[in-house]
Structure formats: C-alpha cells, structure tokens
Amino acid sequence: GAVVSQHPSRVICKxxxxxxxxxxxxxxxATTMFWYRQFPKQSLMLMATSNEGSKATYEQxxxxxxxxxxxxxxxxxxxxxxxxxPEDSSFYICSARLGASEQFFGPGTRLTVL
Amino acid sequence: LAKTTQPISMDSYEGQEVNITCSHNNIxxxxxxxxxxxxxxxxxxxxxxxxxxxxxxxxASLFIPADRKSSTLSLPxxxxxxxxxxxxxxxxxxxxxxxxxxxxxxxxxxxxP
Numbered sequence: 001g002a003v004v005s006q007h008p009s010r011v012i013c014k015x016x017x018x019x020x021x022x023x024x025x026x027x028x029x030a031t032t033m034f035w036y037r038q039f040p041k042q043s044l045m046l047m048a049t050s051n052e053g054s055k056a057t058y059e060q061x062x063x064x065x066x067x068x069x070x071x072x073x074x075x076x077x078x079x080x081x082x083x084x085x086p087e088d089s090s091f092y093i094c095s096a097r098l099g100a101s102e103q104f105f106g107p108g109t110r111l112t113v114l
Numbered sequence: 115l116a117k118t119t120q121p122i123s124m125d126s127y128e129g130q131e132v133n134i135t136c137s138h139n140n141i142x143x144x145x146x147x148x149x150x151x152x153x154x155x156x157x158x159x160x161x162x163x164x165x166x167x168x169x170x171x172x173x174a175s176l177f178i179p180a181d182r183k184s185s186t187l188s189l190p191x192x193x194x195x196x197x198x199x200x201x202x203x204x205x206x207x208x209x210x211x212x213x214x215x216x217x218x219x220x221x222x223x224x225x226x227p
Contacts, residue, residue, distance in 0.1 A: 004157075034215070043201070044158065044217040093157045095215070103215060105157030 002028045004096045006106035013084055014114055021079045021109045023094030029074035030096035034103065035067075038091040050077045084113045118202045123222040132189045134221050136202030139183045147178060147185045150201045152220070158201065162187070189223075197225045 003026040013019050023033055031052050036044040048069055049057045056069035068080040077096075081088055089112050095103040119137040126132045138147070146165050150158040162169055164176040164185070175188040189196060199220040 036217075043219055044152075044215075046214065046216060049214060091155065095157070102160065105159070108155060108157050110155065 002026075002096070002098050002104045004094065004104045004106040006092075006094055006109050008109060009107060010110045010112075012112045012114065015085050016083055018080055018082045019084055019111060021081075021092055021094075021111075023077045023079070023096065023106050025075045025096040025098075025104070028096070028098050030077075030098065031074060032097040033071060033077040034095045034097075035069060035077075035079050036093045036095070038093060038108075044093060047079075081111065084111070086113045089113045118204055118218040120200075120202055120218060120221045122219060123224065125224050125226065126192055127226050128193055129191050132192050132196075132223060132225075134187045134189075134200055134202075134223065135184055136187070137184045138202070138204045141182050141204050144206065145182075145204050146206065147176065147182075148203045148205075149174070149176065149187045150203065150217075152199045152201065158217075161200070192223075192225045194225050194227065197223060199223070 005024045005026055007022045011019055033050040035047045037047050038044045046059050047062045047067060050069045050071040052071045052074050058064045066082055068082060071077040091108050091110055093105055093108045095105045097103050146163055148163040149161040151161050152158040162171055162174050162176045164178050166178050169176045177186040199222050201217050201220040203215055
C-alpha cells in the first residue's frame, strides 16, 4: 500500500518553544491530509483537514493559531505546535488521502513538552 | 456521522476466532462500515470495509446484517501479534463523510498464549 512518513518520530522540547512535525506521502500525491492527536489510552481525535494550496479546516475546539498547518505541496504537510506547553504532550498522527477515498496513516510523532 | 458503540476490551487466546461487534443504529443509507487496527505508538491500519452482507479479505471477515445497524469483525485464528485496538467507523467511503474519519473508543483486543 501507499506509504506515509512522519518526522520526527519523537521530540522533546521545553515549554514555550515551537515544534514542527512533517507528514509526507512517499509514493503518491495527496491533495488532502489530516492531522490527529491521541492522548494515552484514548482514541484518535481529528484536529484539522489540510488541503494543498489552501487554508486548513480545523475541528471545533482546536486553536488554529496554536496548531499551524501548512500544506505547500502534494506530498508534504506540516503541523507546527507553537509555544508548546506540557498539556500539548501527545501522539500526533497524520494521514494522507489517496485519490478520492482511502486514507493512509503515518507512524505518528510522540511530542513531550517539559 | 453515525456514532458507533463497541466493547471497550476483549480477551482471547491464540488460535481462537475473535468476533468484535459494533453497533451503529443511526447508520445512513450511503454509509459504509470500516474497521481499522492500531498497535501502540503506531498509526491506524485499514483492515476491511463493507456496505452489506459479508466481505472477506486475507486478514478478516466483516458481517453486516440486513438492517445494517451493527457489524461484526471476525478475526480467524488470532495470534499474539493481533493484540491491538480495533476501531469501527461508519460514514462515507473508507469510514467518513468526505473522508473525514471520526474515531470512536475502539476495542482493545488482548490475545494470550
């Protein structure tokens, strides 16, 4: 199947700093990518839908100024957690849509804010 | 998007068949039923999708009754490596209207030797 990668796989940062997470579709072009957040022992929560060349659509309750999403090319979307705080520590997962339907998920990025 | 209800957890032993049932009473006419598998600290992986009756692939089978208000994921002869969380999603093709996937609580399947 299609492959989606994320970088970094794990990041530790100090409170107040910003962290950028990359999501790449390696062998296909994805006009739409999605970002999820998952806290320990909880389900995935959709944060936003990222469309190439346009502004992301955020789910209710997700601060767009805190979680900056850029989808500048058909194979790359980035999520920047600005001024990160310990409560932002979580597992961030992206997915990329192949064509009009199937989504493929990345391996996730573990963010720990000290 | 239709809400789904699954058991929080299930236990099984190696070699047994496991059936996980998902309730989706408010499923719409054009909704599909999709199941994903997630291992700890990994992204979800697509298992199977169906609309009605029975669907089978190399990994699992999906049984959907005529009223489509529930579905059952069947995993034949599970092994320890099948220990994971299994999510049932209902919506447009591949689990979500316009492909927006809304995950429910999932079922933690624990397979023991």
